Amino acid sequence: MPKRLTRSFFRRSVHEVAPDLIGATLFVAGVGGRLVEVEAYHHTDPAAHSFRGPTARNSVMFGPPGFAYVYRSYGMHWCLNFVCEPKGSASAVLIRAIEPTAGLAVMRRRRGLADARLLCSGPGRLCEALGVTAAHYGLALDEPPFELFARDGEVEVIAGPRIGITKATDKPWRYGEKGSRFLSKPFTPEA
DNA sequence: TGCCCGATTAACT
DNA sequence: GTTAATCGGGCAA
Numbered sequence: 095m096p097k098r099l100t101r102s103f104f105r106r107s108v109h110e111v112a113p114d115l116i117g118a119t120l121f122v123a124g125v126g127g128r129l130v131e132v133e134a135y136h137h138t139d140p141a142a143h144s145f146r147g148p149t150a151r152n153s154v155m156f157g158p159p160g161f162a163y164v165y166r167s168y169g170m171h172w173c174l175n176f177v178c179e180p181k182g183s184a185s186a187v188l189i190r191a192i193e194p195t196a197g198l199a200v201m202r203r204r205r206g207l208a209d210a211r212l213l214c215s216g217p218g219r220l221c222e223a224l225g226v227t228a229a230h231y232g233l234a235l236d237e238p239p240f241e242l243f244a245r246d247g248e249v250e251v252i253a254g255p256r257i258g259i260t261k262a263t264d265k266p267w268r269y270g271e272k273g274s275r276f277l278s279k280p281f282t283p284e285a
Numbered sequence: 286t287g288c289c290c291g292a293t294t295a296a297c298t
Numbered sequence: 299g300t301t302a303a304t305c306g307g308g309c310a311a
Contacts, residue, residue: 143307151308166307168290169306175292216293258293296302298301
């Protein structure tokens, strides 16, 4: 039986937590699956929402680790992050893709899609499939409706440049499960 | 107050 | 490969 992840799991460097999340299991109200793609955002990183200091939108990032930071992207999608590092570090991990394992019927209905591969393969897509909205902003990740379990067994983690950003694009802070069919985009093979 | 643009997605050509 | 959809945050004025 996989071990349940508690808040202390997130009290480490975002660059340690992010790869450790690959292969972990996330459920939101019983719907979810295996995390196969995440990105790390440190407060010293120009691409991070917390880079310019606290605002109404990012305030939860400046709080203690183990809580959900949810924001609206492009005026139409929700994106889910896990706050990491000791309180005040304002660093978080963006959840980018999930391999669906539970609640497939619910996800298909919410997404209006049959193909399991496209249900959760992107930050906006997985929030729609899991029903994540502003209502989840600031909620603890070790309490309902969230359930998080550590990865069980071996997982091959690969890193690469982050997606959809214009700053610090050279940093290899996107992490994923090598060869997964559920990534939002494949990892480019190293040169 | 106004303007620009984004940690995206789906539907185009 | 390109682009519309869609709107709040952040910064300039």
